[in-house]
Structure formats: C-alpha cells, structure tokens
Amino acid sequence: MSIGLSRKVAYSSWMETSPATIVLELYDVQSNTNWITQLKSATGIADVSWQQTESDVVQARIQLAQAQHLGYRIGYVGKRLQLIITRKAAHTHLHDLTVAIDAGHGGSNTGARGVKSGVLEKDYTLLFAKALNRLLQKKGVKTIMIRDSDTAIDNKDRLLMLQPQQPDVLISFHLNSSSRPTARGTSTYYRHTAFRPLTQHILNELLEIDGLPEFGNIGSFNFQLVQPTDYPSCLVEVAFLSNEEDEQLILNEHFREKLVHKVYEGLLHWVKSLK
Ligand SMILES: [Zn+2]
Known part of the structure; x- marks a missing residue:
C-alpha cells in the first residue's frame, strides 16, 4: 500500500x-x-x-x-x-520460511557466567544456536546464522546484517541471570503484542521438558533484536546460569538437543496456527 x-x-x-x-x-x-x-x-x-x-x-x-x-x-x-x-501463502509450511538464528553475546561481550562452573553465556548461546541450525537444516528449513563463531557483534549490526536477507522469523538465544540465586526457569519474550503467538507456542513446548520450570511469557520487552516489525521474533531465555539446577541443565548436551527440538516444534505449531 x-x-x-x-x-x-x-x-x-x-x-x-x-x-x-x-x-x-x-x-x-x-x-x-x-x-x-x-x-x-x-x-x-x-x-x-x-x-x-x-x-x-x-x-x-x-x-x-x-x-x-x-x-x-x-x-x-x-x-x-x-x-x-508480509502475507501468508495459501499453505505455508515451515520449510517455505527462512529462520534467522541469533546466538546472544560473543567475543569480548561474554554475557552472564555460570554460578558454579564459570562457563560463559556467549559460548552456550552459540551451542543452542548451532544445535537449532543443524536441526532446521536437517528438516529442510532455510536458516541464517547471525554468528557461528566467537565474535562480538553489536545488536544494531545484527539487525543491519539481517535487513537485506529479510528472514521470515527470528529466534534469539540468551541465558538468564539474576542476583536472586533461587530464580530459575525458562521464558520467552516479545516486543510487539502482535508477535506474541510465536513466543507462546515456543514456551508451551519448552514447558513440556521434564524439570524445566516456567519463568514466563514476557511482553513489551525492550530488547533490540525483537524491535523490528519486519518479521515475528522470539527471544528465548533458556534458563538461569545464576541458578545451580538450571546451570546443570544448560551444561547437559541432551538437554540442549531436547530444548532446540522443542523450539522447532513450537515453530511448527505456530506455522500451523497461521491458517
Ligand atoms: Zn544475554
């Protein structure tokens, strides 16, 4: 128009x-x-x-x-x-879409630190991003990895990099941290209420993972990667590095595989809900 x-x-x-x-x-x-x-x-x-x-x-x-x-x-x-x-084709499947995957932090921007292990958020967001990338590619879904190595990229530059590629949807991985050591659980975030359904579908799937409590579905969230109106987006704060139980989950490769599988299923359910 x-x-x-x-x-x-x-x-x-x-x-x-x-x-x-x-x-x-x-x-x-x-x-x-x-x-x-x-x-x-x-x-x-x-x-x-x-x-x-x-x-x-x-x-x-x-x-x-x-x-x-x-x-x-x-x-x-x-x-x-x-x-x-952006309008939906008559029968949209996930494999018709391009999914941008963002691994939070990187390089000198290390993010949070594991309370017991001392692991860095930037290394584990990359593991989640790579695992989701592998799974989506195996399922025939086109992907864009914003970073696939240990490099520092400004959030503004991440958005600029995506602009010419126009993804259909964006998933950003971060790991939460709190000064309150008992704070734990998984959460998804949106900026625009219009994009909330994607974040709800993903959270619903994540909550099916045994031993992973709910931290919530959080709106109006002022995080740069979920600002654009160009495509729906979801920030996934997998769990808390500042909580010992959550940290154990994050360090576990089986948990990471299960988690990205649930993100994939959330994407599938969201695409189905578009009709
Ligand atoms: Zn972070």
Whole structure:
C-alpha cells in the first residue's frame, strides 16, 4: 500500500490484533482525499480506512486479510510512503520460511557466567544456536546464522546484517541471570503484542521438558533484536546460569538437543496456527 504526499512528513505506525490491523499516523498533514480505491488484487488487505483524527494528524487503518501479523516494512520511495505487508501463502509450511538464528553475546561481550562452573553465556548461546541450525537444516528449513563463531557483534549490526536477507522469523538465544540465586526457569519474550503467538507456542513446548520450570511469557520487552516489525521474533531465555539446577541443565548436551527440538516444534505449531 502506498500514500502519495506532496512532501515527506513524520509518521508512526503500530500493529493491533483481533482483527490484525496496521495503524499508520501521518503528522503535520491535512488530507485532501475524499475517496479510497480498494483493489481486489491487494489480497493481503481486507480493508483500508482513514480519517483526519486531529487538525494536523491523518490516521490510516489497514486491516489485514489474515488473522495474524507476519510483519511489515515502511519507508519513503521518493515522496510516496510505502507500506509492504508480509502475507501468508495459501499453505505455508515451515520449510517455505527462512529462520534467522541469533546466538546472544560473543567475543569480548561474554554475557552472564555460570554460578558454579564459570562457563560463559556467549559460548552456550552459540551451542543452542548451532544445535537449532543443524536441526532446521536437517528438516529442510532455510536458516541464517547471525554468528557461528566467537565474535562480538553489536545488536544494531545484527539487525543491519539481517535487513537485506529479510528472514521470515527470528529466534534469539540468551541465558538468564539474576542476583536472586533461587530464580530459575525458562521464558520467552516479545516486543510487539502482535508477535506474541510465536513466543507462546515456543514456551508451551519448552514447558513440556521434564524439570524445566516456567519463568514466563514476557511482553513489551525492550530488547533490540525483537524491535523490528519486519518479521515475528522470539527471544528465548533458556534458563538461569545464576541458578545451580538450571546451570546443570544448560551444561547437559541432551538437554540442549531436547530444548532446540522443542523450539522447532513450537515453530511448527505456530506455522500451523497461521491458517
Ligand atoms: Zn544475554
């Protein structure tokens, strides 16, 4: 969808759910349009409406044809503001999608430290990321590994690296840590409520692992890797390196294999839920 403007203006946008809607606000503008053209060929869009909500604010509401948000990008092409919405093909399978995998920290950015073993978060996030990468490739799913060695990469650079590759979904692995030694369990995080279903499907699967308690499904989380609206994303804080029982799990290779298998199953259930 695009909006013709006589000059570039400031705007903001956000996603709403039930029904899935993208709201776009343009500032310091007065609309001189009194009709709207709805194209049947714009199959991802159910309805577009707009109104002048304040004397200098125009709000457009773009209701999607699909029930769930899969992401959107917005930007100027010349003076036209263009909104590119990801829509789902009729029968999407996980192997039609590209999954970006992020191993948190790396290089001089070591992250948390194991309370007993002294192991570093950066080394174990990489083990989880590599295990998920191996499993997805075996299942025929395309993947992008943000890092596959012990290198320090800024979170901003991680996002810039992904931009031209446009993944369909992102999974970021971190290990939790708390000053409270009894804090333990697994958790998934989202920034945008519209992307919460992915994080719920993954957490539901993780909680089937014996001996892994729930820390929660946590929203509005201000972590850079889950900021983009371009694609759904999920931060997985596997367990706490600051808790002795959780640390034992993290150090166990069988646990790591089981965990990534559950992330894979969460992805499968989420894809199925898109219909
Ligand atoms: Zn971390």
